[in-house]
Amino acid sequence: MGGAIGSGGETASTETTATHAPTPPLLQVAMLGDPRCGKSALAERLSGDTFSSTYNATLGVNFVRHTFGDDNNPVHIQIWDGGETRMCLPASYFRSKSGALLVYDIRNQCSFDNIRKWHARLKENSPEASVVLVGNMCDEEAHRQIPTSTGRQLASEMHVPFIECSALTGDNVQAAFVQLTTAITSGEQVETSAK
Numbered sequence: 001m002g003g004a005i006g007s008g009g010e011t012a013s014t015e016t017t018a019t020h021a022p023t024p025p026l027l028q029v030a031m032l033g034d035p036r037c038g039k040s041a042l043a044e045r046l047s048g049d050t051f052s053s054t055y056n057a058t059l060g061v062n063f064v065r066h067t068f069g070d071d072n073n074p075v076h077i078q079i080w081d082g083g084e085t086r087m088c089l090p091a092s093y094f095r096s097k098s099g100a101l102l103v104y105d106i107r108n109q110c111s112f113d114n115i116r117k118w119h120a121r122l123k124e125n126s127p128e129a130s131v132v133l134v135g136n137m138c139d140e141e142a143h144r145q146i147p148t149s150t151g152r153q154l155a156s157e158m159h160v161p162f163i164e165c166s167a168l169t170g171d172n173v174q175a176a177f178v179q180l181t182t183a184i185t186s187g188e189q190v191e192t193s194a195k
Contacts, residue, residue, distance in 0.1 A: 027077045027184055029177075030094065030129075032118040033103035034111040038136040041167035042103065043079045046177055075181050094125035098184045101176060103134045104151075106164065107143040112150075119158060130183035131160040134176050139166040 031039035043064045064079040080097070100122050104111040115133065122129055133155040135146065148164060155162030161179045165172035 025076070027075065027098040027181065028080065029077050029180060029184075030080045030097045030100040030122065031103060032100050032122060034105075034108070034114050037103045037105045037108070037111050038167045039101075039103050040081050042101070042134070042136060042165070042173055042176070043081050045167045045170055045173045046079075075185060077177070077181060094122050097122065097126040097129045099130035099132070099180045100126075101132050101134050101180060102160075103136050104146065105137050106135045106146050106151075107137055107140050109145045112146045112154075115154065116158075130180060131158070132176055132180045132183070133158065133160050133162045135162070135164040137166060137168070138164040138171065139168050 031043060033039055047064045064081065077098075100118075102115050102118050102122075104115055106112075112135075119131065122131065133151065135148070135151045151164065152162050161183065163172050163176045163179060165176050167173060
């Protein structure tokens, strides 16, 4: 209740009722995976619907913000896109994350083989974090080394959703982030897969 001084010096009563919906939390999401898997490209595709074919190694940590949903039910995420020497990143990079996209390049067996290491590092520091396994660069089918079924099998073993996408074409990029934010906001790690 607020007060205003009237002309005779008396206090007049004024009521203001502002209904402010609580601000939704900012979900902290990490992009994890080996160098050159297209993690930054996925974040750029999501935030600005752009793609650059020029490879620039990420130095330090880049932050990208994005909002899903509508004005009545927004979900805000802050994407942490760390440097290219991520296995050397401090534990603090992995801490307090709501979730992560574990990204590998479908053309690069080594990037796929390292996914378990990325997953373990995340879970050591953020055990409750939701995860989606992402096979990136599915537009490069002619150069594929990791079959879709192998990606699905690993996701099943890790009990996480799986999706293949392409930062180049935009196919399934938003769907990957939606899967992750849904898992985070529902508090459940739901196994689903999409190609």
